[in-house]
Amino acid sequence: MKKIITIFILFFTFILFANNVVAQDADTILKEQYENSGANEITKEIPTNIKEDLYNIADGQVNVENAGQLLDFKRVFQFVIDKMATIFKSEAKLFVTVILIIFIYLIFKMLFGSFNNKSFESIVNITITICLIGAIFNSLIECTNSAINSINDISTFSKSLIPIMCGLMVAGGQPVSASIFDALLFIACEICTYISVGLILPLVNVYIGLIIAQSININVKLNNFTGFIKSAVNWMIGIVFTVFIGLMSLQSLISGAADTVTKRTVKFAIGSIIPVAGGIFGDAMETIFSCANSVKSLSGVFGIIIIALIIITPLLTIFSKYIIFKLLALFSELMGANRFSSIISNFAGAFGILASLTLGSSILLISSFTIVLMSGVGK
Amino acid sequence: MNIDFIGIVVIGIIVTIIAIFLKQQNKEYALLVSLAGGMLIFWFIIKSSSEVFSFVENIIKLSKIPDESFKLLLKVLGLAYITQISSDLCKDAGENAIASKLEIAGKVSILLISIPLFEKVIKMIINVMG
Amino acid sequence: MDVDFIFKIAAIGILVAVLNQVLIRSGREEQAMLTTLAGLIVVLLMIIKEVKNLFDTIKSVFGL
Numbered sequence: 001m002k003k004i005i006t007i008f009i010l011f012f013t014f015i016l017f018a019n020n021v022v023a024q025d026a027d028t029i030l031k032e033q034y035e036n037s038g039a040n041e042i043t044k045e046i047p048t049n050i051k052e053d054l055y056n057i058a059d060g061q062v063n064v065e066n067a068g069q070l071l072d073f074k075r076v077f078q079f080v081i082d083k084m085a086t087i088f089k090s091e092a093k094l095f096v097t098v099i100l101i102i103f104i105y106l107i108f109k110m111l112f113g114s115f116n117n118k119s120f121e122s123i124v125n126i127t128i129t130i131c132l133i134g135a136i137f138n139s140l141i142e143c144t145n146s147a148i149n150s151i152n153d154i155s156t157f158s159k160s161l162i163p164i165m166c167g168l169m170v171a172g173g174q175p176v177s178a179s180i181f182d183a184l185l186f187i188a189c190e191i192c193t194y195i196s197v198g199l200i201l202p203l204v205n206v207y208i209g210l211i212i213a214q215s216i217n218i219n220v221k222l223n224n225f226t227g228f229i230k231s232a233v234n235w236m237i238g239i240v241f242t243v244f245i246g247l248m249s250l251q252s253l254i255s256g257a258a259d260t261v262t263k264r265t266v267k268f269a270i271g272s273i274i275p276v277a278g279g280i281f282g283d284a285m286e287t288i289f290s291c292a293n294s295v296k297s298l299s300g301v302f303g304i305i306i307i308a309l310i311i312i313t314p315l316l317t318i319f320s321k322y323i324i325f326k327l328l329a330l331f332s333e334l335m336g337a338n339r340f341s342s343i344i345s346n347f348a349g350a351f352g353i354l355a356s357l358t359l360g361s362s363i364l365l366i367s368s369f370t371i372v373l374m375s376g377v378g379k
Numbered sequence: 380m381n382i383d384f385i386g387i388v389v390i391g392i393i394v395t396i397i398a399i400f401l402k403q404q405n406k407e408y409a410l411l412v413s414l415a416g417g418m419l420i421f422w423f424i425i426k427s428s429s430e431v432f433s434f435v436e437n438i439i440k441l442s443k444i445p446d447e448s449f450k451l452l453l454k455v456l457g458l459a460y461i462t463q464i465s466s467d468l469c470k471d472a473g474e475n476a477i478a479s480k481l482e483i484a485g486k487v488s489i490l491l492i493s494i495p496l497f498e499k500v501i502k503m504i505i506n507v508m509g
Numbered sequence: 510m511d512v513d514f515i516f517k518i519a520a521i522g523i524l525v526a527v528l529n530q531v532l533i534r535s536g537r538e539e540q541a542m543l544t545t546l547a548g549l550i551v552v553l554l555m556i557i558k559e560v561k562n563l564f565d566t567i568k569s570v571f572g573l
Binding site for chain 2: 511512514515518519521522523525526529545548549552553556559560563564566567568570571572573
């Protein structure tokens with residue numbers, strides 16, 4: 001009798017305190033990984049002005065899970081076209097102002113041309129040049145500030161995206177790649193921050209100083225110097241980015257191979273140690289890895305889209321100002337105000353430097369994230 | 380009296396002829412007549428150019444540029460005209476030395492007027508260079 | 510100021526010149542010199558008035 005009661009009590013205890021073991025399906029795993037990796041938290045890291053743009057593109061709440069709907073080509077195209085229209089409208093005032101300044105210069109040149117003295121001309125030149133520089137100056141400073149802010153924004157956003165991606169890579173069975181990419185992505189963000197803080201502002205200041213000096217005394221031929229600055233910036237960007245992206249690609253190949261070996265070894269070990277259910281464990285591991293991979297891909301895509309959104313407005317602004325100033329330089333050359341065409345096209349060159357630095361840093365980050373995303377494909 | 384360009388040309392020719400005629404009699408009168416004729420022509424120029432200046436002012440107001448630069452330019456233009464008139468008169472009378480002194484005085488006053496402009500330029504450069 | 514101003518000055522100039530010649534021929538050279546001087550002063554006064562007018566206009570137009 002005692003034996004039966006003991007067995008009964010043991011049985012009850014077992015039933016009461018045993019945990020349920022249930023085979024989870026893929027959707028639950030996905031949801032768990034979204035929460036655990038913090039991918040859902042990433043919407044909090046987005047700068048506020050970009051959130052409005054996001055709501056405009058995809059109607060409704062956007063987070064990592066429905067990142068796919070943001071890739072609708074028609075919507076994106078529409079968004080870009082709308083942005084460009086707004087930007088061009090706001091640039092129209094600057095355009096008109098500069099054209100009026102050129103007209104006034106021509107009128108005064110004609111009025112002063114009736115004198116025998118050349119010295120009156122220089123007063124007219126200096127006055128009109130100062131008005132022109134004053135009118136264009138503000139827009140250059142604004143653009144520089146917005147470029148610096150947006151590069152800082154994408155750098156901050158990427159830094160908050162890195163732990164999520166690397167955590168997902170570890171969960172997806174790529175520990176070696178995760179640790180290496182963690183360091184490399186961080187270096188990429190640091191490069192961007194250095195560009196925005198330490199490079200853009202001094203360069204633009206030096207450029208502006210040269211333009212002003214050249215415009216006051218037209219005989220000072222600083223075209224070679226400004227051309228040198230431009231080509232130096234381009235070369236530097238090209239070299240840094242080529243080296244960095246090349247390094248990342250090679251690293252992804254090497255660590256990808258190491259990860260594949262590690263994963264297969266672990267799977268084989270588990271399969272052969274655990275007698276019966278070893279193969280099932282191996283397949284469950286595969287499911288978890290692929291879910292983590294899909295979360296990683298979606299977060300990566302989402303991150304890249306956010307980076308592109310952050311950078312696109314300042315970039316389009318800089319680009320449109322560049323076009324407008326080149327047009328104005330052409331116009332003033334047509335009207336015969338030659339000294340202004342060189343000043344204005346030098347200003348356009350400054351915008352060109354800004355554009356190349358901004359575009360370069362955003363492409364650096366986007367390419368780095370793409371390489372990280374591609375490393376998990378095709379196992 | 381509203382005189383158009385042809386009228387001004389005619390007046391100029393008539394004054395020149397009268398001045399040449401009077402030169403043989405009385406050199407001073409010739410000078411005075413040419414001075415009077417020059418002033419008359421300039422008077423008519425000013426009257427009709429006020430339209431040009433109001434047009435330029437409208438453009439300036441339209442483009443919302445700070446207009447002290449253009450007021451400065453107009454002042455310089457006025458000073459230049461006065462200098463030109465007076466030095467030409469002296470040259471006509473044969474007093475080249477006085478004419479060049481007047482020109483120097485005119486240039487100096489133009490420079491004096493445009494000093495604030497140069498200060499603005501220097502301030503801007505210093506601001507940019509930090 | 511209008512075109513008559515020029516003709517006034519020209520007329521005074523011619524008148525003074527004629528008077529000058531007449532007085533010189535009749536032997537009164539001091540009076541000839543005095544008339545020339547007087548005519549000069551009169552014309553000068555007229556012109557200076559108009560010059561002041563003109564320069565005031567210039568000042569107001571150009572904002573000096």
